[in-house]
Amino acid sequence: MPYRWTDISKTARRLELWPHRSLPRRGFAAFILATFALITVPLYPLLGTFVLWGLLPFLLLVVAGLWWALERSYRDGEILEVLTLDPDRIHLRRTARRAAPLEWEANSYWARAEMHQTGGPVPCYVTLTGNGRTVEIGAFLSEDERRTLYGELASALAEARATGTP
Template sequence: MPYRWTVQTPTARRLELWPHRSLPRRGFAAFILGTFTLITIPLYPLLGTFVLWGILPFMLLAVGGIWWALERSYRDGEILEVLTLDPETIHLSRSAHKVAQKEWQANSYWVRAEMHQTGGPVPYYVTLKGNGRTVEIGAFLSEEERRSLYGELASALSETRAAHGPDG
């Protein structure tokens, strides 16, 4: 799962969420190398001809375009959401590439996790509601991961409420 719970203290937890990467960096390098190798095979019979110089720039441009697109995908996927849950407060921060960090904070006792099966930007959209605001969490996760996250999040919030009451 592209999220991880960690226990900071006996009463505080931290949740980190990030987008899933189906192509790790090592696979990225292998893919580019494989693409370059396969795309040059048709050029071997053209070695020593002027036709090679006419086709080669376009093949290199194609490999460069693939590299740029995958690299852009990596940069756009540099999202990290961090939820800190303790008896007094819940704090959510979201940082992404070239986007100002967003933060939200509320009293842990009054926060509710909600799952919207339809009507959100994605099916089974998970939000946190508290302090007069509703914020999304884990929208980049898969549908199954969002369902699992909702259950774990609701459980963590109810444990916090049960242990500490409305006044902490």
């Protein structure tokens, strides 16, 4: 799962969420190399001709464009959501590459997790409500991961409520 819970202290927990990467960096390099190797196959009969030099820049442009698009996808996916939960307070910080960090804080006793089956930007949309605001969490996760996250989040909030004070 692209998230993990860690215990900070006896009563405080931290949840870190990030988008899933289906193509790791090593696979990225292998894909670009394989694309380059396969795209040059039609050029072999053209070795020694002027046509090779006419086609080669376009084929290299295709490989460069593919590399740029995949690299841009990696940069856009650099999102990290960190939720800190203790009996007195809950704090969520979302950092993305091209945006200022977004923060939300509330009393963990009054905060609640909600899952919206429909009506959100994605199915099984998970939100946190408290301190007069509603914020999303884990919108980049898959539907099954959001369901699991909601269950874990609701039980962690219930546990924090049980040990905290209103």
